Amino acid sequence: xxxxxxxxxxxxxxxxxxxxxxATNYVFEGSEPIRGKEVDIIALRPMNSMEQWGNGQAYNPxxxxxxxxxxxxxxxxxxxxxxxxxxIADVKGTQTRPWRYRNGNExxxxxxxxxxxxxxxxxxxxxNYIKDLLECGYAFYNKNRLVVVLAGFHAGSENNAIxxxxxxxxxxxxxxxxxxxxKFILGRIKRFTDKKGANIVQYPSPIFQALVFLxxxxxxxxxxxSPSNSQQGSEHHN
Numbered sequence: 001x002x003x004x005x006x007x008x009x010x011x012x013x014x015x016x017x018x019x020x021x022x023a024t025n026y027v028f029e030g031s032e033p034i035r036g037k038e039v040d041i042i043a044l045r046p047m048n049s050m051e052q053w054g055n056g057q058a059y060n061p062x063x064x065x066x067x068x069x070x071x072x073x074x075x076x077x078x079x080x081x082x083x084x085x086x087x088i089a090d091v092k093g094t095q096t097r098p099w100r101y102r103n104g105n106e107x108x109x110x111x112x113x114x115x116x117x118x119x120x121x122x123x124x125x126x127x128n129y130i131k132d133l134l135e136c137g138y139a140f141y142n143k144n145r146l147v148v149v150l151a152g153f154h155a156g157s158e159n160n161a162i163x164x165x166x167x168x169x170x171x172x173x174x175x176x177x178x179x180x181x182x183k184f185i186l187g188r189i190k191r192f193t194d195k196k197g198a199n200i201v202q203y204p205s206p207i208f209q210a211l212v213f214l215x216x217x218x219x220x221x222x223x224x225x226s227p228s229n230s231q232q233g234s235e236h237h238n
Contacts, residue, residue, distance in 0.1 A: 005091075005093055006093070006207060007091050007092070007093030007153065007155060007178055008024060008025070008040055008041070008091045009207045010153075010178050010181050010182055010185070010207065011040075011041060011089060011091045011153040011176075011178065011181060012024055012041060013181070013185050013207065013208055014062075014153075014176075014181035014182075014184055014185060015041065015043045015087065015089075017059070017061075017062075017184065017185060017188055018045070018061040018062055018065060019045045019046075019049040019050070019051065019061055019080075020043035020044060020045045020085075020087065021043065021044050021045070022041055022042060022043035022044070023041070023042045023043075023120075024040065024041050025038060025039075025040060026038065026039050026041075026042050026117075026120070028116040028120075037113075038113070039088060039089075039090075039113050039116070039117050040089055040090055040091040041087070041088075041089035041091065042086070042087075042088055042089075042117050042120060042121070043086065043087040043089065044084065044085070044086050044087075044121070045080070045084065045085045045086075045087075046084050047080070047081055047082060047083055047084050047085075047145065048080075048081050049080070059188070061080065062184050064161070064162050064180075065162060065176070066078075066079055066080045068162045068163070068164065068174060069085065069138075069147070069149055069174065071164065072136075072137055072138050072149065072164050072174055073138045073140070073147055073149070079147065082145075083145055083146065083147045084144060084145055084146045084147070085146070085147055085149065086121050086146060086147070086148045086149070087148075087149050087150075087151045088113075088114060088117045088148065088149070088150050088151070089150075089151045089152065089153060090110075090150075090151075090152045090153070090173070091152075091153040091154075092152070092153070092154045092155070093154075093155045093178070094155065096154075097152070097154060097165070097167070097169075097170050098151075098152025098153065098154050098165075098170070098173060098175070099150065099152050099165075099170045099171040099172075099173050100169060100170045101169060101170070101171070102169065107171075110134075110171055111130070111134065114130060114133055114134065114150070114171075115130060118130065118133075118148070121146075121148065122144070123141050123146075123148070129141065129148070133148060133150060134171055134172070135172060136172055137149065137150045137164065137165075137166070137171070137172035137173045137174060138150070149173075149174055150171060150172065150173040150174065151173055151174040151175075151176055152165065152170075152173045152174070152175050152176065153176050153177075153178050153181065154175065154176075154177060154178065155177070155178045155179070159177065160177055160179050160180050160183065161177070161180065162174065162175065162176050162177070162180060163175045185208070185211060186211060186215065186220075189211055189212055189215045190215050
């Protein structure tokens with residue numbers, strides 16, 4: 001995968017550790033030169049997705065992420081086990097808000113990006129779903145039992161919690177602080193480096209390998225205090 005920045009790599013690692021297959025910096029063929037040319041991350045997680053490590057224990061995903069997806073989509077069910085989930089993500093590493101637009105041209109560019117991503121995901125006709133996505137931040141595609149979510153990763157927040165953004169001047173989306181994503185990644189590393197004989201999967205990511213090195217050698221300390229992370233990796237998830 002190709003990343004333009006460390007912020008995109010952190011966002012991608014977070015989604016990877018939550019069971020999402022993904023394409024990063026996906027450039028759409030035939031797009032107009034300045035409109036809808038590229039999406040930072042397109043990710044897909046099959047329902048009931050599960051990864052296990054050596055002794056058969058499951059890697060539990062971030063509980064907070066899936067609870068917020070349920071809240072965004074107005075459903076009470078266990079979304080990760082009952083729906084395929086697609087995420088179209090915009091990643092910002094500064095104070096700039098994801099999915100922000102200042103004029104009609106910038107908004108239309110976002111619209112084109114989302115339409116292109118829906119086409120890649122096989123959702124047709126696009127016109128039936130684009131309105132819900134832009135206004136609500138999600139859309140259901142019942143044919144494939146798929147829920148599509150717009151997400152924005154950002155570094156410009158003092159709040160570590162995932163939230164739902166419906167601010168003026170931005171397209172509605174699930175707002176994920178990069179600090180939250182990084183904390184989840186560190187928690188996963190620490191949990192399995194603390195286990196005797198445990199071996200972290202060697203993801204092809206320089207950032208991930210650097211974090212593994214820092215945690216294993218106690219160069220950085222890490223204290224877990226998030227309820228959503230306290231359950232990861234401790235037991236099978238249903």
